[in-house]
Amino acid sequence: MRKILKCCVFIYFLSLCTLCWCYKILVLFPMVGKSHGILGKSCIDLLLDAGHQVTYLAWSPGFISHQNLTVIDISFPGVMENRFDIKRTMDREVDLGNMNEFLMTMSGIQRRIVEQEQVQKLLSDPEQNFDLVILEWLAGEYITGIAAVFGCPYIWLSSFEPDFLMMTLIGEYTGLAYVPTPVFSSLQRMWSMKRHISAYLFREFYIQQIEEIEYQRVFAPLIAKRHKVIPSYSELRYNASLILGNSHNSVGKVIQLPQAYKAIGGYHIIKKNIQPLPKDLKNLMDRSTNGVIYFSMGTFLPGKSFPDEIKQRILKVFAGLKQTVLWKFETDLPNRPSNVHIISWSPQQSILDHPNCVLFISHGGQLSSLEALHFGVPLIGIPVFADQHMNVKTLVNKGVAKEVHLSYDMAEDLKAAIEEVLGNASYAEAVKHYSYVYHHRTAPPGAELVHWVEHVVQTRGALHLRAVYRMMPWYQKCYLDVASVAIAVVIFLILATKWLFRKLKTFFVNQISDLKKKQ
Numbered sequence: 001m002r003k004i005l006k007c008c009v010f011i012y013f014l015s016l017c018t019l020c021w022c023y024k025i026l027v028l029f030p031m032v033g034k035s036h037g038i039l040g041k042s043c044i045d046l047l048l049d050a051g052h053q054v055t056y057l058a059w060s061p062g063f064i065s066h067q068n069l070t071v072i073d074i075s076f077p078g079v080m081e082n083r084f085d086i087k088r089t090m091d092r093e094v095d096l097g098n099m100n101e102f103l104m105t106m107s108g109i110q111r112r113i114v115e116q117e118q119v120q121k122l123l124s125d126p127e128q129n130f131d132l133v134i135l136e137w138l139a140g141e142y143i144t145g146i147a148a149v150f151g152c153p154y155i156w157l158s159s160f161e162p163d164f165l166m167m168t169l170i171g172e173y174t175g176l177a178y179v180p181t182p183v184f185s186s187l188q189r190m191w192s193m194k195r196h197i198s199a200y201l202f203r204e205f206y207i208q209q210i211e212e213i214e215y216q217r218v219f220a221p222l223i224a225k226r227h228k229v230i231p232s233y234s235e236l237r238y239n240a241s242l243i244l245g246n247s248h249n250s251v252g253k254v255i256q257l258p259q260a261y262k263a264i265g266g267y268h269i270i271k272k273n274i275q276p277l278p279k280d281l282k283n284l285m286d287r288s289t290n291g292v293i294y295f296s297m298g299t300f301l302p303g304k305s306f307p308d309e310i311k312q313r314i315l316k317v318f319a320g321l322k323q324t325v326l327w328k329f330e331t332d333l334p335n336r337p338s339n340v341h342i343i344s345w346s347p348q349q350s351i352l353d354h355p356n357c358v359l360f361i362s363h364g365g366q367l368s369s370l371e372a373l374h375f376g377v378p379l380i381g382i383p384v385f386a387d388q389h390m391n392v393k394t395l396v397n398k399g400v401a402k403e404v405h406l407s408y409d410m411a412e413d414l415k416a417a418i419e420e421v422l423g424n425a426s427y428a429e430a431v432k433h434y435s436y437v438y439h440h441r442t443a444p445p446g447a448e449l450v451h452w453v454e455h456v457v458q459t460r461g462a463l464h465l466r467a468v469y470r471m472m473p474w475y476q477k478c479y480l481d482v483a484s485v486a487i488a489v490v491i492f493l494i495l496a497t498k499w500l501f502r503k504l505k506t507f508f509v510n511q512i513s514d515l516k517k518k519q
């Protein structure tokens with residue numbers, strides 16, 4: 001009998017233990033777009049596999065169901081429509097590099113998401129509680145109000161290499177002089193500095209004011225309803241426990257990073273999620289013993305927005321190749337040579353994973369770059385906007401990629417680049433090396449993500465990782481307090497010496513005149 005009792009007690013404690021390890025986590029990826037969706041979905045996949053309960057606020061819900069998952073649709077129409085268009089970017093009809101406009105748009109999207117009825121319902125439901133909030137960072141911090149409502153820590157998840165605006169949220173960003181901000185990479189230093197400064201000022205002194213008012217109007221009553229202290233918006237914005245960055249040394253540049261930044265680049269590549277290739281695609285790739293070139297400009301830029309004349313000239317270049325070309329495109333193309341195959345939906349990771357895949361022609365987005373390194377495929381980068389320019393430059397410097405500029409006569413350049421990358425063994429060697437660097441980590445990036453998420457909950461916000469300089473006033477960070485004391489001491493010494501000399505001088509002059517008088 002006692003044995004059974006002991007056993008029961010043991011099982012009870014065991015179940016308590018497992019209960020403790022299951023956390024309630026809210027995940028929000030405010031940026032619209034398929035690549036951001038992939039990052040969001042992979043994040044919740046990993047969390048669900050680790051046994052946590054997840055509420056996912058998503059742009060494109062309805063793709064998974066899981067007993068521990070609640071999905072809330074946050075989509076609304078008309079966001080960034082017609083913005084991403086290759087032809088209009090080339091003809092400079094749209095400026096995808098206008099930072100202030102982008103910051104304003106992102107802030108607007110975040111405010112709109114929070115005001116959605118379903119989201120308001122979640123936030124005002126007193127039964128709802130979370131241990132942690134995970135937010136994608138993309139040029140806006142308004143959604144941190146959600147963490148204040150639930151009174152829990154929050155983590156940023158970022159889709160690209162460390163960005164200046166983002167890094168200032170957890171510490172100092174020292175890379176400014178040698179790394180342009182990925183969100184709007186401009187490679188000219190002068191131009192890049194102007195953008196950094198104007199974006200920073202615009203965010204801190206304009207958008208922040210609007211958001212502060214909205215925060216008081218929308219979030220403050222929700223926080224008060226839960227009898228919690230309403231933190232000031234400016235404090236809240238700077239209160240992230242961590243940044244989980246989709247970056248890694250194998251793809252990016254090495255810069256100084258705060259302890260609260262954890263690089264988990266490539267976490268979205270989850271082995272069990274890599275689907276086998278559809279049968280006909282697999283057969284085609286198996287048969288292509290001369291190699292397969294995979295060409296995709298990502299999910300933001302529809303292939304149809306490529307000017308027609310360029311497409312035709314590119315097809316001519318492809319016709320002269322002995323390799324098979326898989327072009328990810330929405331519709332079939334006229335005059336398509338027989339070695340070119342159009343695929344409207346592409347299982348990108350499975351294609352790159354195929355041993356016959358020898359080259360990836362890409363826009364150089366972060367996910368594609370990481371996937372190329374994961375599967376060890378050299379690249380040709382045709383950057384269009386955002387971090388793509390910077391990513392491609394870095395990959396070119398590493399010797400794993402060749403850059404082709406987007407222009408009306410890019411077909412010729414593309415031809416030369418294909419010959420170079422396939423003809424020169426150095427590209428394959430470099431990609432093999434960096435692929436090794438990519439894989440050779442203490443833990444796979446997905447395991448790191450789960451580890452740090454649990455770490456933040458268990459340590460109630462990982463305050464021990466916060467950089468001391470976050471708590472310091474700016475003049476102390478610049479050593480201005482010490483410098484001013486030093487300057488004051490020097491001035492004092494100069495004045496004191498001067499005063500002393502004057503005193504001594506009058507003393508001696510008096511002495512001499514006294515002596516003269518006595519004579």
Ligand SMILES: *[C@@H]1O[C@H](CO)[C@@H](O)[C@H](O)[C@H]1NC(C)=O
Nearest residue numbers: 152153231235236239460461
């Ligand atoms: C900042 O985060 C910590 C840890 O989650 C929390 O204890 C604190 O209340 C937060 N402060 C503000 C101002 O939100």
